[in-house]
Amino acid sequence: MPCYRSKAARRYVYRLAPTMLLYLVFLFIAQWTFHHHPPTGPLIYLLAILPALPLIGSLALIGLYITEESDEFERSIIVQSMLWGLGGALSVGTIWGFLEDYAKAPHISIFHVYLFFWIFMGISTPFIRMRYR
């Protein structure tokens, strides 16, 4: 996660908070509608994609943070963390995918790739920082 010291990092947090709030609201709307008034026609796709929009927005926000961050060092740390985050998420996703396909491991949603990305990114950041100390 970005260091909270720089202005760009603060802006990132201020933008991320309402985006996550929006995600909760959209998720509630989608869940409630599918359970109580199941939609028909193109509205199904629109409602299914609704909670995904703020999450895609959160990815765009981190991209925006990278472009706005003036500190080269911080930018490099976040880019490296993202690569480790993605590497970790794809690795776990791939391993579990094969176990699921061939060894009858229990199914986990593809959504976990997104969660693992943030988890691995968070874990890798302090280690990357430590390398430069």
Added chain:
Amino acid sequence: MLNTNLSRFQRRSLALFSASLLITALITMFVHDYFRHQHHSTTGLLAWFIALLPSLPFLGTILLALRYIRRERDEFIRAQVLLALLQGSFITLAFTVVYAFFQNYLNIPSAPAMTYVDVFLIASMFALSIHLRSVR
């Protein structure tokens, strides 16, 4: 089109990268074939180990990519590769999120293993070729 102006390091990295992807594909085919036979068990420790095999060369591919980024001396090329990888990861994560919600609400079938890896590789490759073409 193959670029002939690659440094020795870039050529070696490309060869290693291609080899690891090829090994991943070959092992995947072997594992798929192994489990297709009825007498091979799909439970137990051996089954888990064999199912894990295709992911091992892919983990190697990730390490190769990270090693390449760390050791590439051409700042410009490194920046272009990094940008392409980041754009590839944005597209991959956006794909997984959208697919997950479609799966959840529209009951579409689960994506096969490594779908997102394919999405990532294709998206990053396209992003890199677009970047390199735009700066020519």
